[in-house]
Amino acid sequence: xxxxxxxxxxxxxxxxxxxxxxxxxxxxxxxxxxxxxxxxxxxxxxxxxxxxxxxxxxxxxxxxxxxxxxxxxxxxxxxxxxxxxxxxxxxxxxxxxxxxxxxxxxxxxxxxxxxxxxxxxxxxxxxxxxxxxxxxxxxxxxxxxxxxxxxxxxxxxxxxxxxxxxxxxxxxxxxxxxxxxxxxxxxxxxxxxxxxxxxxxxxxxxxxxxxxxxxxxxxxxxxxxxxxxxxxxxxxxxxxxxxxxxxxxxxxxxxxxxxxxxxxxxxxxxxxxxxxxxxxxxxxxxxxxxxxxxxxxxxxxxxxxxxxxxxxxxxxxxxxxxxxxxxxxxxxxxxxxxxxxxxxxxxxxxxxxxxxxxxxxxxxxxxxxxxxxxxxxxxxxxxxxxxxxxxxxxxxxxxxxxxxxxxxxxxxxxx
Amino acid sequence: xxxxxxxxxxxxxxxxxxxxxxxxxxxxxxxxxxxxxxxxxxxxxxxxxxxxxxxxxxxxxxxxxxxxxxxxxxxxxxxxxxxxxxxxxxxxxxxxxxxxxxxxxxxxxxxxxxxxxxxxxxxxxxxxxxxxxxxxxxxxxxxxxxxxxxxxxxxxxxxxxxxxxxxxxxxxxxxxxxxxxxxxxxxxxxxxxxxxxxxxxxxxxxxxxxxxxxxxxxxxxxxxxxxxxxxxxxxxxxxxxxxxxxxxxxxxxxxxxxxxxxxxxxxxxxxxxxxxxxxxxxxxxxxxxx
Amino acid sequence: xxxxxxxxxxxxxxxxxxxxxxxxxxxxxxxxxxxxxxxxxxxxxxxxxxxxxxxxxxxxxxxxxxxxxxxxxxxxxxxxxxxxxxxxxxxxxxxxxxxxxxxxxxxxxxxxxxxxxxxxxxxxxxxxxxxxxxxxxxxxxxxxxxxxxxxxxxxxxxxxxxxxxxxxxxxxxxxxxxxxxxxxxxxxxxxxxxxxxxxxxxxxxxxxxxxxxxxxxxxxxxxxxxxxxx
Ligand SMILES: Nc1ncnc2c1ncn2[C@@H]1O[C@H](COP(=O)(O)OP(=O)(O)OP(=O)(O)O)[C@@H](O)[C@H]1O
Ligand SMILES: [Mg+2]
Numbered sequence: 006x007x008x009x010x011x012x013x014x015x016x017x018x019x020x021x022x023x024x025x026x027x028x029x030x031x032x033x034x035x036x037x038x039x040x041x042x043x044x045x046x047x048x049x050x051x052x053x054x055x056x057x058x059x060x061x062x063x064x065x066x067x068x069x070x071x072x073x074x075x076x077x078x079x080x081x082x083x084x085x086x087x088x089x090x091x092x093x094x095x096x097x098x099x100x101x102x103x104x105x106x107x108x109x110x111x112x113x114x115x116x117x118x119x120x121x122x123x124x125x126x127x128x129x130x131x132x133x134x135x136x137x138x139x140x141x142x143x144x145x146x147x148x149x150x151x152x153x154x155x156x157x158x159x160x161x162x163x164x165x166x167x168x169x170x171x172x173x174x175x176x177x178x179x180x181x182x183x184x185x186x187x188x189x190x191x192x193x194x195x196x197x198x199x200x201x202x203x204x205x206x207x208x209x210x211x212x213x214x215x216x217x218x219x220x221x222x223x224x225x226x227x228x229x230x231x232x233x234x235x236x237x238x239x240x241x242x243x244x245x246x247x248x249x250x251x252x253x254x255x256x257x258x259x260x261x262x263x264x265x266x267x268x269x270x271x272x273x274x275x276x277x278x279x280x281x282x283x284x285x286x287x288x289x290x291x292x293x294x295x296x297x298x299x300x301x302x303x304x305x306x307x308x309x310x311x312x313x314x315x316x317x318x319x320x321x322x323x324x325x326x327x328x329x330x331x332x333x334x335x336x337x338x339x340x341x342x343x344x345x346x347x348x349x350x351x352x353x354x355x356x357x358x359x360x361x362x363x364x365x366x367x368x369x370x371x372x373x374x375x376x377x378x379x380x381x382x383x384x385x386x387x388x389x390x391x392x393x394x395x396x397x398x399x400x401x402x403x404x405x406x407x408x409x410x411x412x413x414x415x416x417x418x419x420x
Numbered sequence: 421x422x423x424x425x426x427x428x429x430x431x432x433x434x435x436x437x438x439x440x441x442x443x444x445x446x447x448x449x450x451x452x453x454x455x456x457x458x459x460x461x462x463x464x465x466x467x468x469x470x471x472x473x474x475x476x477x478x479x480x481x482x483x484x485x486x487x488x489x490x491x492x493x494x495x496x497x498x499x500x501x502x503x504x505x506x507x508x509x510x511x512x513x514x515x516x517x518x519x520x521x522x523x524x525x526x527x528x529x530x531x532x533x534x535x536x537x538x539x540x541x542x543x544x545x546x547x548x549x550x551x552x553x554x555x556x557x558x559x560x561x562x563x564x565x566x567x568x569x570x571x572x573x574x575x576x577x578x579x580x581x582x583x584x585x586x587x588x589x590x591x592x593x594x595x596x597x598x599x600x601x602x603x604x605x606x607x608x609x610x611x612x613x614x615x616x617x618x619x620x621x622x623x624x625x626x627x628x629x630x631x632x633x634x635x636x637x638x639x640x641x642x643x644x645x646x647x648x649x650x651x652x653x654x655x656x657x658x659x660x661x662x663x664x665x666x667x668x669x670x671x672x673x674x675x676x677x678x679x680x681x682x683x684x685x686x687x688x689x690x691x692x693x694x695x696x697x698x699x700x701x702x703x704x705x706x707x708x709x710x
Numbered sequence: 711x712x713x714x715x716x717x718x719x720x721x722x723x724x725x726x727x728x729x730x731x732x733x734x735x736x737x738x739x740x741x742x743x744x745x746x747x748x749x750x751x752x753x754x755x756x757x758x759x760x761x762x763x764x765x766x767x768x769x770x771x772x773x774x775x776x777x778x779x780x781x782x783x784x785x786x787x788x789x790x791x792x793x794x795x796x797x798x799x800x801x802x803x804x805x806x807x808x809x810x811x812x813x814x815x816x817x818x819x820x821x822x823x824x825x826x827x828x829x830x831x832x833x834x835x836x837x838x839x840x841x842x843x844x845x846x847x848x849x850x851x852x853x854x855x856x857x858x859x860x861x862x863x864x865x866x867x868x869x870x871x872x873x874x875x876x877x878x879x880x881x882x883x884x885x886x887x888x889x890x891x892x893x894x895x896x897x898x899x900x901x902x903x904x905x906x907x908x909x910x911x912x913x914x915x916x917x918x919x920x921x922x923x924x925x926x927x928x929x930x931x932x933x934x935x936x937x938x939x940x
């Protein structure tokens with residue numbers, strides 16, 4: 006998934022493990038010598054200016070700082086480390102830039118953990134660096150199942166969502182609700198192809214069929230004819246795997262096409278609340294999609310969302326909440342381990358059961374490092390039902406953690 | 421059959437944006453010799469301005485179709501006065517670079533101010549829905565876009581062929597030095613012509629607002645296609661810009677229908693074929709041998 | 711009415727004109743004769759304000775126009791006929807005629823132009839460059855007459871044209887002269903020059919080497935021809 010998701014990364018962590026190690030004569034270490042440079046550095050690596058800026062971007066740095074503050078408040082004098090810092094870098098959704106930045110962050114900036122990294126190819130590059138440098142990487146922004154599949158490794162964790170979970174949620178449920186005959190439109194690159202595969206599996210599992218698929222160039226702004234073509238096959242539902250600006254183009258032109266009036270629904274593979282916010286609920290009204298988190302889900306979410314809004318002026322996306330949660334859980338693991346040593350922290354994280362404002366019934370699966378949790382099937386509200394800004398989603402189903410993600414047995418991961 | 425009609429309408433609607441914007445690009449190139457790289461950004465500003473005016477002042481599409489081009493006219497004239505004019509005496513490459521830099525600046529400013537996810541836009545309800553033509557439901561808005569584009573192109577054509585201003589612009593386009601030596605103050609026309617070209621890009625942006633994603637980046641791919649349009653039509657040729665615009669729109673639509681993955685590639689194949697067969701483009705004149 | 715003082719011009723380092731001083735009076739036809747590359751075209755381009763790397767001054771009706779831009783010189787009464795005729799391909803014959811603004815009371819009307827040049831009237835709607843070479847030359851001359859220019863600058867109008875047409879151009883020059891228009895005629899066709907002009911300047915390597923009246927000019931025609939290498 007090239008672009009798209011943003012997510013912010015957060016970075017937390019501490020310092021670095023190996024970094025120069027000059028330790029030798031090194032200075033006295035405040036916390037007892039178990040922390041490289043006597044501090045923990047969390048590094049957010051994401052898209053600071055491109056298409057995923059709104060969904061995660063710089064606001065995720067604020068979310069990570071909130072996690073640091075909460076950690077310090079909670080442990081006070083008992084904290085195993087006093088000096089915790091968040092830094093950030095822009096990878097412009099380019100895998101080679103992400104690769105270089107990850108190296109710099111780990112080696113030169115003393116990052117103990119890298120957070121976020123939207124764009125699957127970039128995330129995979131960072132995962133490889135994490136493995137080589139033996140430093141922690143927690144992905145929030147990217148959707149590829151490879152991170153917990155063939156390319157999994159001991160230091161990489163996958164938070165929030167992936168393509169399997171999106172397809173399973175949207176594909177299965179929409180099919181079970183009666184839309185059995187599908188046409189899929191997807192952007193012709195790795196993410197899109199991946200999504201089509203996952204969706205097809207989910208749709209067939211739900212008893213439906215994919216009658217046709219249409220590949221489109223990426224990026225693209227004119228979908229009118231693709232939509233007409235898909236509609237001409239008379240499906241019950243058209244599934245789109247597009248995201249960001251392409252998705253907005255496609256939805257506007259779907260609304261224009263009249264297919265809605267003919268009863269041909271639109272299901273969206275990947276959508277963020279920031280997309281709805283920018284295009285308006287009218288355009289998306291009734292669209293069904295799978296969300297990893299929603300700010301107005303319950304009291305716990307809302308409370309955190311209010312704090313976030315005070316800091317940023319906006320409601321949080323899943324990525325802001327995910328970066329906060331990942332940063333906090335990382336710091337909890339550091340606290341428990343008493344060190345920022347990556348191997349020890351990983352040991353703490355593996356198998357940990359978590360219930361926080363982001364993860365419900367969460368567990369960091371030891372086998373493949375997939376972080377499983379409850380996810381939600383959402384329907385976009387109509388304008389009349391929107392009571393405040395960002396009040397866009399009606400949660401129609403909660404998919405329990407054990408069903409929401411690909412079973413570890415199918416992941417193909419061996420560490 | 422009904423599908424072919426739909427594809428044709430979709431192609432002409434997309435072609436409308438290309439034709440209008442390419443027309444602006446062509447007049448600017450003709451009179452100033454400037455390849456205006458910022459044309460895609462001006463198209464984007466047109467759409468963003470329409471969205472912002474709707475959001476803040478409640479100005480509907482009808483109003484935006486008048487107001488935004490006027491704003492863009494003024495903005496274009498300012499750009500010409502403050503920036504472009506200083507580089508006109510130099511190699512045209514300098515203005516290409518200037519307008520390229522201006523593009524980066526405008527895109528970034530819009531991103532900073534309005535974010536990257538895009539802006540919402542709602543069109544007047546009179547333009548929603550479909551009309552039945554031969555058993556096929558055609559979107560009213562697409563037909564409206566085609567109608568507006570054709571009217572504006574016709575208007576520009578009449579302006580260029582039937583008025584003294586048009587005559588002067590044609591003369592200045594062909595041989596600016598000679599036009600000057602015959603008593604025409606060519607410099608006086610440079611600023612309004614630049615503004616006019618920018619206004620056309622802005623108008624294309626307003627028309628695109630209801631059915632394209634309104635983002636800072638929306639002009640980035642658009643400008644590349646526009647360059648293909650003017651190369652196909654003939655650099656500086658007004659008729660060529662319009663015909664090239666609609667042609668490219670149709671190629672895109674039928675490409676999407678019959679060769680989905682290659683829809684965009686086809687445009688550049690068409691461009692390559694035209695350049696090989698007629699280097700000056702379909703309506704371009706070969707360089708006069710001086 | 712047109713006076714040029716110490717006009718020197720350069721292309722980069724290369725000097726193309728050296729301190730040329732000459733004048734053209736009302737109703738006077740003056741030729742500038744010189745071989746290829748002598749600097750004749752450079753001189754008229756300096757007069758029109760199209761070549762600006764120069765020293766010296768240009769006066770029209772006692773007014774210094776040296777620093778005026780081209781379009782204001784045209785409006786002040788200079789009518790330029792370019793060496794390649796300068797017909798606009800994108801303009802019809804009639805638009806070519808109507809493009810330049812009228813600059814004096816003596817401007818010809820379209821009817822007068824079409825009376826004098828019937829071929830232009832017949833083809834008024836045709837594209838400018840669809841005319842034959844001779845017709846284009848007529849159009850170029852008619853165009854400056856229609857503005858009412860008081861000094862014509864004709865750059866080799868006879869070049870490449872059939873003798874009948876050259877004779878016609880001679881007719882026009884004489885008509886212009888009778889109406890008080892001054893003409894600076896650039897020519898390599900010495901025989902033609904001798905039939906229309908009052909005075910002649912000889913230009914060699916950017917320098918005015920001789921100034922002759924028409925009788926002297928006719929007497930020394932063979933010598934001059936040799937000088938010009940024709
Ligand atoms: N644009 C230019 N750059 C450099 N040198 C030039 C340029 N134009 C003319 N020259 C040179 O200046 C000199 C005078 O040229 P000019 O065109 O004035 O001659 P001319 O007398 O009009 O010749 P012709 O009879 O061929 O028209 C020539 O040596 C020519 O090579
Ligand atoms: Mg010459």
